[in-house]
Amino acid sequence: MSTTIMNNNSNNDNEIDNNNHLSSLVYDIGSQLAGVQVAIDTKSSSQDAPNDDDDDAIKTMKLYTHVERIQREVESRFGSASSIDPIALSEVDCMHYEGNDAIEDVIRAIQLNSSSKVLDVGSGFGGVARVLSAQSKCTTIAMELQPDIHHCGEDLTKRCNISDLVKHVQGDILNYDLHKLGEGPSTFDGLVSFLVFLHIPDKLSLLKSCANMLKTDGTLFVEDYYRRSSFTDAELKSLSTDVFCKDLPTREEYIAALETAGFDNIQFIDKTKEWTAFVKDRLAKFEDNKENFISSHGEPTYTSLHYFYESVVTLFVGGNLGGVRIIASKKDSLNKM
Numbered sequence: 001m002s003t004t005i006m007n008n009n010s011n012n013d014n015e016i017d018n019n020n021h022l023s024s025l026v027y028d029i030g031s032q033l034a035g036v037q038v039a040i041d042t043k044s045s046s047q048d049a050p051n052d053d054d055d056d057a058i059k060t061m062k063l064y065t066h067v068e069r070i071q072r073e074v075e076s077r078f079g080s081a082s083s084i085d086p087i088a089l090s091e092v093d094c095m096h097y098e099g100n101d102a103i104e105d106v107i108r109a110i111q112l113n114s115s116s117k118v119l120d121v122g123s124g125f126g127g128v129a130r131v132l133s134a135q136s137k138c139t140t141i142a143m144e145l146q147p148d149i150h151h152c153g154e155d156l157t158k159r160c161n162i163s164d165l166v167k168h169v170q171g172d173i174l175n176y177d178l179h180k181l182g183e184g185p186s187t188f189d190g191l192v193s194f195l196v197f198l199h200i201p202d203k204l205s206l207l208k209s210c211a212n213m214l215k216t217d218g219t220l221f222v223e224d225y226y227r228r229s230s231f232t233d234a235e236l237k238s239l240s241t242d243v244f245c246k247d248l249p250t251r252e253e254y255i256a257a258l259e260t261a262g263f264d265n266i267q268f269i270d271k272t273k274e275w276t277a278f279v280k281d282r283l284a285k286f287e288d289n290k291e292n293f294i295s296s297h298g299e300p301t302y303t304s305l306h307y308f309y310e311s312v313v314t315l316f317v318g319g320n321l322g323g324v325r326i327i328a329s330k331k332d333s334l335n336k337m
Contacts, residue, residue: 003255003268093124096195116190119191126156258326
């Protein structure tokens with residue numbers, strides 16, 4: 001078992017230095033819903049299956065109440081163009097932190113090329129999937145739970161003329177028939193997910209499903225939140241209502257779940273300092289662009305997004321919320337179990 005922990009921060013820091021310059025997208029929506037139904041926490045005594053209301057609950061987040069702004073922004077920038085550059089489009093439709101630099105890191109980590117197959121869990125509008133395939137020529141399955149976002153992503157892929165490399169699937173990796181996902185279990189070279197797993201309390205079931213889809217020695221590349229130290233009551237409430245996540249694992253709990261799920265060569269790379277700088281910069285740029293944004297999308301949309309961006313800044317500045325990049329390999333022994 002090999003685990004590498006890269007930690008650039010002290011858990012006692014309450015305010016994290018943001019001297020690093022990071023690019024920020026004004027219309028970046030920060031995180032995205034998983035291609036995973038919000039699962040019942042395995043720590044709970046209830047074993048009932050989630051009901052249909054769970055799929056709609058994510059929409060109570062202010063982040064998801066005005067998603068039509070993405071289409072408006074696409075039309076504003078690209079009009080009726082029959083072919084849109086996926087890289088240019090990523091300024092609108094990519095949801096994660098640090099822009100395309102993070103996607104280039106995926107390509108290097110998994111060593112993607114034209115023969116590679118990738119599964120993007122919680123693909124949102126498909127921005128990551130399109131850039132991955134455009135840059136490396138890999139084939140990517142983009143899996144998203146929310147039907148409206150899934151259909152929008154599929155349409156954007158068609159407008160980028162990259163449907164031969166990017167395929168969209170609407171569903172939940174915890175409940176989906178995995179034999180119908182791409183070429184089925186143990187066929188993907190890489191599995192990626194950006195700021196999605198935080199919505200899923202049952203990390204072990206989620207990670208087992210991910211391991212099931214990877215080839216032996218296939219690579220998992222995930223960016224997520226974790227618990228650096230105990231949250232205050234106010235932070236717990238904000239995480240639950242504003243970010244729609246609960247029961248975030250500690251570093252040790254996350255690594256243990258990865259190992260149990262069948263991963264080895266685990267790199268747990270702390271990104272808290274960089275992401276704190278990023279979300280603070282994002283909020284500042286969003287506020288500077290207030291007049292233009294309201295002109296394009298209306299004040300209710302601005303107010304909702306501002307509330308969300310400000311909430312995320314408050315959580316990171318508090319010092320108890322951490323950001324992490326996880327890179328791991330599927331164990332050879334998993335296929336022999």
